[in-house]
Amino acid sequence: MGTVFDIIVIGGGIAGMSAAAELSRDHKVCVLERETAAGYHSTGRSAATFVPSYGPPAFQALARASEGFFTGADPQFWTEPLLSPRGEVMMIAPGEEAHIAEGEALGLTHMPLDELKRRVPLLKQDQLVAALIDEAARDIDVDLLLQGYMKLLRSRGGEIRFKTEVTGFTRHYGAWQVQTAGGENFSAGLVVNAAGAWASEVARLAKAQPIAITPKRRSAMLLDLPEDCALDGWPLCFGAGETFYFKPMGGRLMLSPADATPVDPHDAWADDMALAEAVEKFQQVIDFEVTHAGQTWGGLRSFAPDGNPVAGFDEAQDHFVWLAGQGGYGIQSTPALARLIYAMVNSSDAIRQSTYNGLELAAISPARFPGGGETEVNQ
Numbered sequence: 001m002g003t004v005f006d007i008i009v010i011g012g013g014i015a016g017m018s019a020a021a022e023l024s025r026d027h028k029v030c031v032l033e034r035e036t037a038a039g040y041h042s043t044g045r046s047a048a049t050f051v052p053s054y055g056p057p058a059f060q061a062l063a064r065a066s067e068g069f070f071t072g073a074d075p076q077f078w079t080e081p082l083l084s085p086r087g088e089v090m091m092i093a094p095g096e097e098a099h100i101a102e103g104e105a106l107g108l109t110h111m112p113l114d115e116l117k118r119r120v121p122l123l124k125q126d127q128l129v130a131a132l133i134d135e136a137a138r139d140i141d142v143d144l145l146l147q148g149y150m151k152l153l154r155s156r157g158g159e160i161r162f163k164t165e166v167t168g169f170t171r172h173y174g175a176w177q178v179q180t181a182g183g184e185n186f187s188a189g190l191v192v193n194a195a196g197a198w199a200s201e202v203a204r205l206a207k208a209q210p211i212a213i214t215p216k217r218r219s220a221m222l223l224d225l226p227e228d229c230a231l232d233g234w235p236l237c238f239g240a241g242e243t244f245y246f247k248p249m250g251g252r253l254m255l256s257p258a259d260a261t262p263v264d265p266h267d268a269w270a271d272d273m274a275l276a277e278a279v280e281k282f283q284q285v286i287d288f289e290v291t292h293a294g295q296t297w298g299g300l301r302s303f304a305p306d307g308n309p310v311a312g313f314d315e316a317q318d319h320f321v322w323l324a325g326q327g328g329y330g331i332q333s334t335p336a337l338a339r340l341i342y343a344m345v346n347s348s349d350a351i352r353q354s355t356y357n358g359l360e361l362a363a364i365s366p367a368r369f370p371g372g373g374e375t376e377v378n379q
């Protein structure tokens with residue numbers, strides 16, 4: 001029968017750890033993670049930004065609903081602030097003026113180019129016609145967030161098993177039997193699928209709904225800039241239409257081509273061609289010659305066919321809960337999604353039908369994909 005828990009959470013990224021921490025309030029919970037450490041895949045490879053105006057309306061609502069957690073997190077588990085000022089700027093080059101209305105509609109405000117130049121001294125101001133800023137955009141300390149959730153989980157008696165890959169499921173007297181690659185079996189009344197890029201694969205093993213969660217690769221690199229360029233004060237800057245972006249990260253500058261190439265789930269690496277194109281765009285607006293790439297990496301942003309998250313009970317399998325498809329917004333929406341999963345697991349059917357912090361739950365429910373999801377939007 002294996003080791004018995006109330007709930008098994010599959011995936012030790014931010015989604016799995018946060019949901020497990022919430023659920024452990026009144027359940028015996030265990031997280032099963034294939035890798036040797038938490039956050040090895042998407043969670044550890046993000047741009048670490050909180051931008052409530054970014055993404056589809058469902059994610060915007062979830063980010064807004066998460067803000068109170070980020071700013072008021074329990075100091076016992078989160079000993080430092082989780083958010084710090086950054087700002088996000090949409091750069092408008094000649095010919096891109098049509099994007100101005102898009103930025104205005106998202107609540108971004110016009111920023112004089114002189115002012116942007118003051119914050120980004122290396123800016124080639126004459127290459128832009130306008131800039132719009134979202135001052136609400138902040139940096140997230142992702143490692144602190146993840147470690148805090150793990151501490152909270154363990155303080156409530158929850159367990160985390162690393163090097164434990166889930167390879168199969170069976171049902172036995174109404175409970176899930178979860179098989180793992182190492183041979184150890186686990187038993188639980190409920191399974192939460194927080195397997196990130198592998199969420200469809202895990203669902204297939206459990207004979208749950210065939211919802212197509214598509215991983216899309218995004219590449220990034222770190223650049224060393226001159227010490228006197230006041231890097232700390234730079235906002236995140238992105239090309240209109242999200243063609244590339246850059247932001248300070250740990251004393252260096254992260255540059256990304258904002259690529260979104262559909263791939264199979266895997267341990268991702270950077271696309272060098274895409275990075276080369278990003279360097280070209282970067283050098284058009286920043287007076288700095290990139291002579292060599294520092295560290296480069298790739299990460300997977302995983303999307304449901306309509307771009308919304310998939311959170312809630314499966315339609316085909318009892319006691320199987322989805323927490324997947326967080327795309328490029330999975331860190332900033334995590335506190336609200338984790339609490340939503342807790343509410344769904346603990347409450348009556350009402351929570352499955354209603355709204356949550358202004359979000360129509362039908363928009364994120366697995367039930368919206370009766371056939372597994374057909375149409376795909378570009379992300």
Ligand SMILES: Cc1cc2nc3c(=O)[nH]c(=O)nc-3n(C[C@H](O)[C@H](O)[C@H](O)COP(=O)(O)OP(=O)(O)OC[C@H]3O[C@@H](n4cnc5c(N)ncnc54)[C@H](O)[C@@H]3O)c2cc1C
Nearest residue numbers: 011013014015034041042043047049166196299330331332
């Ligand atoms: C370049 C980049 C920039 C980003 N920037 C931002 C940003 O600024 N802000 C933001 O909010 N989001 C951002 N994101 C998105 C964010 O990183 C993701 O949405 C989030 O990390 C998803 O978390 P997760 O826990 O679902 O996935 P993951 O962190 O990938 O965790 C899933 C885990 O499941 C495990 N797993 C899979 N299958 C099994 C199995 N069979 N058995 C056991 N374990 C299994 C995997 O090993 C993995 O550790 C970015 C992503 C990328 C790639």
